[in-house]
Amino acid sequence: MSKKVKSDIEIAQAAAMAPIEEIAEKAGVPAEYLENYGRHKAKVSLTLMKKLAHKPDGKLILVTAITPTPAGEGKTTTTVGLADGLRRIGKNAIVALREPSLGPVFGVKGGAAGGGYAQVVPMEDINLHFTGDMHAIGAANNLLAAMLDNHIFQGNELGIDVRRITWRRCVDMNDRQLRRITNGLGGKTGGVPREDAYDITVASEVMAILCLADGIEDLKERCGRIIVGYTAADEPVTAAQLGAQGAMAALLKDALKPNLVQTLEQTPAFVHGGPFANIAHGCNSVTATKLALKLSDYTVTEAGFGADLGAEKFLDIKCRMAGLAPSAVVIVATVRALKHHGGVPKEDLMVENLPALEAGLPNLLQHVHNITHEFGLPAVVAVNRFPADTEAELRLIEEKCAALGVSTVLSEVWEKGGEGGEALAHKVVELCELPSELRLIYDEQAAIVEKITRIAKKVYHAKGISLTPEALGQARALTDAGFGILPVCVAKTQYSFSDDPKLLGAPEDFVLTVRSLKVSAGAGFIVALTGDIMTMPGLPKRPAAEQIDVDADGKITGLF
Numbered sequence: 001m002s003k004k005v006k007s008d009i010e011i012a013q014a015a016a017m018a019p020i021e022e023i024a025e026k027a028g029v030p031a032e033y034l035e036n037y038g039r040h041k042a043k044v045s046l047t048l049m050k051k052l053a054h055k056p057d058g059k060l061i062l063v064t065a066i067t068p069t070p071a072g073e074g075k076t077t078t079t080v081g082l083a084d085g086l087r088r089i090g091k092n093a094i095v096a097l098r099e100p101s102l103g104p105v106f107g108v109k110g111g112a113a114g115g116g117y118a119q120v121v122p123m124e125d126i127n128l129h130f131t132g133d134m135h136a137i138g139a140a141n142n143l144l145a146a147m148l149d150n151h152i153f154q155g156n157e158l159g160i161d162v163r164r165i166t167w168r169r170c171v172d173m174n175d176r177q178l179r180r181i182t183n184g185l186g187g188k189t190g191g192v193p194r195e196d197a198y199d200i201t202v203a204s205e206v207m208a209i210l211c212l213a214d215g216i217e218d219l220k221e222r223c224g225r226i227i228v229g230y231t232a233a234d235e236p237v238t239a240a241q242l243g244a245q246g247a248m249a250a251l252l253k254d255a256l257k258p259n260l261v262q263t264l265e266q267t268p269a270f271v272h273g274g275p276f277a278n279i280a281h282g283c284n285s286v287t288a289t290k291l292a293l294k295l296s297d298y299t300v301t302e303a304g305f306g307a308d309l310g311a312e313k314f315l316d317i318k319c320r321m322a323g324l325a326p327s328a329v330v331i332v333a334t335v336r337a338l339k340h341h342g343g344v345p346k347e348d349l350m351v352e353n354l355p356a357l358e359a360g361l362p363n364l365l366q367h368v369h370n371i372t373h374e375f376g377l378p379a380v381v382a383v384n385r386f387p388a389d390t391e392a393e394l395r396l397i398e399e400k401c402a403a404l405g406v407s408t409v410l411s412e413v414w415e416k417g418g419e420g421g422e423a424l425a426h427k428v429v430e431l432c433e434l435p436s437e438l439r440l441i442y443d444e445q446a447a448i449v450e451k452i453t454r455i456a457k458k459v460y461h462a463k464g465i466s467l468t469p470e471a472l473g474q475a476r477a478l479t480d481a482g483f484g485i486l487p488v489c490v491a492k493t494q495y496s497f498s499d500d501p502k503l504l505g506a507p508e509d510f511v512l513t514v515r516s517l518k519v520s521a522g523a524g525f526i527v528a529l530t531g532d533i534m535t536m537p538g539l540p541k542r543p544a545a546e547q548i549d550v551d552a553d554g555k556i557t558g559l560f
Contacts, residue, residue, distance in 0.1 A: 008115045008560045012123035015264050024260060027094060027268035028295045035257065037131050040122050043257040044270075044291065046215060052294040058092075059432045060293060060324060063302040063382075064311040064371070065332040066364050067504070068494050069340040074115065074384040074414060075302055078332045078421075081118035081413020082382075082428065083300040084265040085421025091429065094296040095120070095267060098284045098304065099134065099259070099274035100127050101202045103174040103537055105559070106545035113271075115560070116414030118421070120261050120269045124556045133210075134172045134201055134274070136255035140223070140248040141170045141206045147244045148228050149184065152192050158241055159231040162194045166518065167228035168535075172201035176538030203279045203535040208523035210252060211273035211285040212321055219256055220249040222522040236481070238521070258288035265418050268295075277304025278494040279535050281313040281525070286322045293324075298432070305494040307331060307367040312459050315375055316441055317487045317525055325438040328431035329371045329379040330424070332411070333364045333397070335389040341504045350388040357393050361400050362506035366461060366497065368406050374458050376439040378431040382411040382424050444485050448475045448517070451488045452528050456512040460497045465512045471528075474517040478526060487525045491533045499531035 006014075020042045024034050033045040063079040079095060086093035097120060100112035105127050113123045120126060129135070148167055152160055171178065178198035184191035201207060205226060213219035224240030231237060239245050258272040270292050273285035282304030283289075292299040303310030311329070319325055335357065336349040342360030344353055364381065371379045381401050383394060398408045409427050412420030442454040449467065456462040467475065478484060495501035498510045516529045539545075547558035 012119050012121050018266050023262045023268050042260045055294050057293040058297040059327040061300045061328050062326040063330045064307040067306040069337040070346050073332050075332045077115040077118045077414050078382050078411050079302040080114040080263050081421035083267050084418025085425035086298050087267050088418045089425050091298050092296050093298040094292040095269045096284050096288050096292045096301040097271045102172045103200050107174045107539050117417035118413040119264050131259050133255040137206050138201045140251040141204045144244045145169045147242050158237050160229050160237050161232045165229035168197045168199050170199045170201045170204045174537040174539045179536045199535040202274050202276045205520045205523050207275050220245050223248045226522040277310035279491045281317050281489050282310040283314045283318045308459050328428050329377050330382050332382050334384045335393045352390045366506040378434045378436050380427050381408040385410050385412050462512045463509050467514045471514045471516050483519045489525045489527050491529045
């Protein structure tokens, strides 16, 4: 009789967690800087960074992946398992991750705290309300929306054109019904009727600001720079003009502090901030990353979705703004996912198929090329192994990567935890000692269209870009307003290098269509919307929420 495989939540609930004070001590966080949220979660005071300012930074390791497929890649699982593996070989390592959004938790994924024996815990808390950061971000976002509409209702002294309001409300849930709404109904006391819309909280500019801010004062200044709309004379109106930045910062003051938890093997873990990489910049907070670098010799972090999205934004936006540079990059792949890129349907992925694997391998190889040749960083491919993978398939991946001068290492962290990540840990330590210098894809002084073109050609391998007339006009207006020097955050499907989710593998000779541009002045980047990407996802036909339950004792089931 085959052994029953435990679910992720069963493994997490069976774990023996250490008191958070012990994890803090292991991480080098003195007790006076710890703000407990129960026995196994805490926030770390921002004043600790000032105390550690004299310390040199450790090595930064970025974990990214191939283009996602329904077969799964295991990027977060690999990130956690690598940090555990580094600890097992005697290295002082900390993992820094993003916070899960309730949208995917109740939508498709079910949970986002790693998997198997490479997870961060308490898994249920992290996946649900955690320390309230998401709610604080949503509250700050919606406070600004309320103050904006109240200003208009009370006489509109700033002359805001209600047809040109750009600030949206948000909620941390996949709710397609809120993509376009009409509000302000109900007569004279119900506000001013107008068209409006909702974004999911992780797509809010407030989320990006929280993740990029360097302290409370910077947070407040960034909130003040948010553009909420325009006047009839085409003048931008900011949150500072509405007097909202102070109250927004007050709502966010605790959310700005990094959250400290632990892995199943009691490795210290910062889980903080959670922008999506397909519609936002896809990285955890600069604050958490910098704190981890001061406290450890090796900080392992991840960027969302494939390397064309998360890694590109991590490097071109986060590293550019924060003065960071990874010493090594791990690119996660699976045999199953590569066969899917080679045209195999999900139900047939467990069968050996070398021709399909070879057809799908260009996707991995393009990501490898981008990291090593375009960004100039040392990289290793971590093959997240599954039982059905054959030796011939694994050998083919190794041979193709070797031709590009990149090693492959089998990762078995889902099944074995840190033990299954030791080989990868040894390789990463080796890569961290190699000389490298991060090369960014574009110069910040380049024109907006040139920046998008360079991303499209050098990272996506498109033959060019096409801007709609609306986007062209927006590019000119943003340049005239002085925003042309900002980095670009491309909002694009995560399922393809192109803007068409059906183009798998490594498509070429396509044109990336940019349908609109908008400035996130507080975050400090321009968002380029491509294809039919949406900032408010919807639930699938059978959402994961249908399987989630809680019993009379408060025990949660079905959460992945």
